[in-house]
Amino acid sequence: MKLVLAEKPSVAMSLSKVIGANQRGDGYMEGNGYLVSWCVGHLVELSQPEAYDEKYKRWSLTTLPFLPKEWKYEVISSVKKQFQIVSSLLNRPDVTCIYVCTDSGREGEYIYRLVEQMAGVKNKERRRVWIDSQTEEEILRGIREAKDLSAYDNLSHSAYLRAKEDYLMGINFSRLLTLQYGRAVSNFQNSKYTVISVG
Numbered sequence: 001m002k003l004v005l006a007e008k009p010s011v012a013m014s015l016s017k018v019i020g021a022n023q024r025g026d027g028y029m030e031g032n033g034y035l036v037s038w039c040v041g042h043l044v045e046l047s048q049p050e051a052y053d054e055k056y057k058r059w060s061l062t063t064l065p066f067l068p069k070e071w072k073y074e075v076i077s078s079v080k081k082q083f084q085i086v087s088s089l090l091n092r093p094d095v096t097c098i099y100v101c102t103d104s105g106r107e108g109e110y111i112y113r114l115v116e117q118m119a120g121v122k123n124k125e126r127r128r129v130w131i132d133s134q135t136e137e138e139i140l141r142g143i144r145e146a147k148d149l150s151a152y153d154n155l156s157h158s159a160y161l162r163a164k165e166d167y168l169m170g171i172n173f174s175r176l177l178t179l180q181y182g183r184a185v186s187n188f189q190n191s192k193y194t195v196i197s198v199g
Contacts, residue, residue, distance in 0.1 A: 003095045004036045004129075004143075005086065007102040007111055012038040014134040015101060019143070027085035035089055039102065043083040044114035046167050047072035061179055065172045071164065073118060087119035097125040099146060104130045109152055110159035128152050166199065173198035 004019065006012035012029065016022065020032035028037035049056030049066050051074065056063055075083045090098065098121070102108035116126075127146035131138045177196040185194040 001094045002034050002097045002099060003089055004034055004099045004101050005112065006038045007108055009038045009040065011134060012036050015139060018136045018139045027082055028089060037086050037089050039086065039111055039115060040079050040082050042111055043076060043079050044073050044118045045076050047074045049171060059175045059179055064176055073114060075118060086115060090119045090121045097127060099127050099129050099143060100149060101129045106155055106159045109155045110163060113156045170199040
């Protein structure tokens with residue numbers, strides 16, 4: 001079997017129609033030697049600081065800056081069921097080739113790589129489908145010309161770096177500015193509590 005993994009359900013339906021995977025399963029489509037599933041956007045995210053240590057749950061200047069030595073990730077609770085479906089499909093013994101059809105770009109690459117990382121995928125051929133539209137011709141061309149996933153490793157590294165940078169800026173500066181100026185902003189707005197969000 002070949003597994004085609006899209007970023008969104010609507011894209012997965014377009015892919016299914018073109019390749020003839022017309023039998024509906026729970027969270028996937030099947031047919032013509034293919035399984036097609038989707039990520040509903042992000043399925044995995046960077047863990048919040050308190051996952052590293054409970055002391056980070058309370059915002060304090062003494063715990064800043066937060067700079068983890070090793071990065072933790074977790075499945076997003078609201079999409080846990082779809083992650084489990086995708087993970088089981090990725091690791092099915094009869095799946096020999098995975099076609100990565102998440103959006104063509106850094107974010108789409110990141111979405112797939114995180115899912116693969118959390119699912120513990122090993123010893124599978126992985127091919128990247130890079131398409132500009134969802135026409136039948138473009139989908140078939142993309143699958144036919146799909147490159148080995150390793151050709152996109154630099155894009156993946158860039159995506160991981162960008163996500164970590166955004167995370168560190170958001171966590172540290174949101175906490176710092178809220179602790180330093182949140183009370184003044186609350187007083188000015190006549191509100192109980194104000195978080196100054198940086199991102």
